[in-house]
């Protein structure tokens with residue numbers, strides 16, 4: 316009986332001929348998103364990934380390393396497993412095709428097909444490509460080169476065992492036509508159908524003589540041969556169910572798979588080889604095989620010889636795991652090719668994440684800190700209900716309603732593998748919340764006792780929206796979701812089926828003590844030296860992170876900037892800031908300065924007049940830090956100033972330099988020096 320309440324998803328099993336790269340990370344992250352989503356929906360999920368350890372590629376890589384193939388696999392396997400931990404991959408099992416139990420299942424299937432006379436022995440002669448591990452016919456091979464990888468092919472003549480694949484051609488065509496979700500996306504489905512309806516499907520050679528390749532699973536009916544690596548590898552999707560799920564074998568429960576995620580290059584092996592193998596074994600076919608596109612790097616094909624293979628570990632170390640997951644999922648529609656560049660990565664982090672959800676959480680909690688001592692405010696009676704609410708709080712009502720209907724919209728995007736749309740829906744909700752915050756201007760409401768009710772309505776709504784957003788973000792960005800919940804001060808069990816029932820409004824309890832922490836996504840400045848994609852192996856891109864998440868900004872020459880009418884996160888993505896050379900940067904003279912005295916500038920809320928010592932000279936600087944600091948608290952501090960700025964007058968008072976502080980529209984903290992250094996010391 317079909318089990319509607321389970322979800323079995325697989326990634327390809329990766330060859331262990333080298334360390335994992337961004338392409339491997341891509342499929343695995345995408346599979347993880349779906350696994351996490353369906354768990355939240357209350358399905359029993361089995362998420363499988365693993366390694367393809369047999370075959371020529373692995374044998375050759377081991378020979379090159381001068382070690383035995385098994386030792387080679389054992390050495391590389393942890394690199395994959397560790398990367399999956401680092402990328403927060405929640406796979407339920409990790410298969411290695413050298414597992415004894417897997418080998419037994421492969422041999423059992425081979426024997427079964429041999430017994431049914433669906434495997435036969437024949438002479439074979441053709442052009443063999445060692446790299447692709449496959450034969451080509453005369454007409455495929457032009458100029459002695461493999462049509463696929465363009466490497467030289469060799470003429471080989473040998474006895475081999477063949478699987479009678481050809482006889483399933485019509486059945487396969489019919490299956491594809493009948494099941495429009497079987498091969499996705501649509502364009503790939505048409506490609507496979509086009510090929511199957513115009514060419515004759517031949518039989519498949521499923522053995523390799525041991526004299527040529529010894530690293531494989533022996534044929535149970537002829538020990539002079541090992542199994543062709545694809546026959547061995549594809550079987551993993553079922554063999555894993557026999558021995559990897561905890562408890563009883565789970566093939567009855569989980570097969571057929573709901574989704575095999577694969578790259579476009581291995582669609583044929585899945586859609587044609589695997590499907591016909593399953594037909595021959597009288598097993599049902601998977602529901603969906605989804606072929607995604609390939610990543611290039613800075614517009615070029617990724618390859619070892621070009622030295623541009625992206626190490627996902629480095630990206631995670633540099634930008635953080637959720638930022639990397641976000642980039643992979645958001646940058647290109649799943650199914651299409653994409654290009655990785657650090658530039659694009661940084662743009663996403665800054666414009667989508669730091670300015671988006673990161674800023675929203677930070678500003679909401681800051682305002683709750685300031686106005687409610689960090690506790691979630693209580694909710695005014697019926698504040699989002701009825702006609703009055705529509706009149707008084709239309710934007711709040713809109714944000715609330717759009718979050719409550721978000722789940723239904725996302726279902727389709729999850730079902731259709733539209734990860735970029737999922738994230739777009741979510742970021743547009745973030746903008747909705749930012750918009751109502753800006754409209755209601757809680758920073759002004761906070762100054763007026765009679766506006767207390769409106770203030771708590773705005774801040775409660777923002778916090779509750781963040782709570783709900785965290786639930787929907789979880790499949791894509793699990794660490795961010797947890798951090799939002801933590802900072803809101805609530806315990807959320809993300810392992811429970813939180814999205815099984817409709818999300819309810821108002822579960823965030825008033826009085827909950829929030830715990831504002833570091834910015835979710837610190838802004839990243841553009842690298843000026845090497846970049847990951849240009850093949851730094853050791854050197855990580857030079858980045859300067861502003862831990863406040865707001866950017867380091869000079870403040871002395873900016874008298875009370877007006878409150879922006881558009882929040883940062885609803886503005887169009889800012890244009891990439893122009894890069895400057897080191898020479899340009901060196902023109903700016905930064906020095907430490909000791910504050911000798913400080914006093915407010917009359918009639919200004921923000922400006923404070925400072926007398927500072929630079930060791931050999933004294934200066935007067937007017938700084939816009941008066942909302943954050945009382946003058947007395949500043950005296951004696953060693954701060955950082957721009958020392959070679961042309962003097963300017965602020966409210967008629969000359970300022971001979973500029974103080975550096977973190978913050979955007981609001982000053983959040985002065986740059987100070989932790990150690991004791993002399994006033995006037997250069998800062999570089």
Ligand code: MSP
Pocket residue numbers: 326327328329330337338339341342367548549551577578579580581608609610611617
């Ligand atoms: N071992 C086989 C799969 C057997 S599945 C029963 C294999 N392994 S692989 O390591 O070579 O490739 C694994 C996956 O990585 C494939 O889905 C492939 O499409 C993907 N990618 C390899 N390079 C890639 C990019 N540059 N971009 C995106 N994915 C890429 O094939």
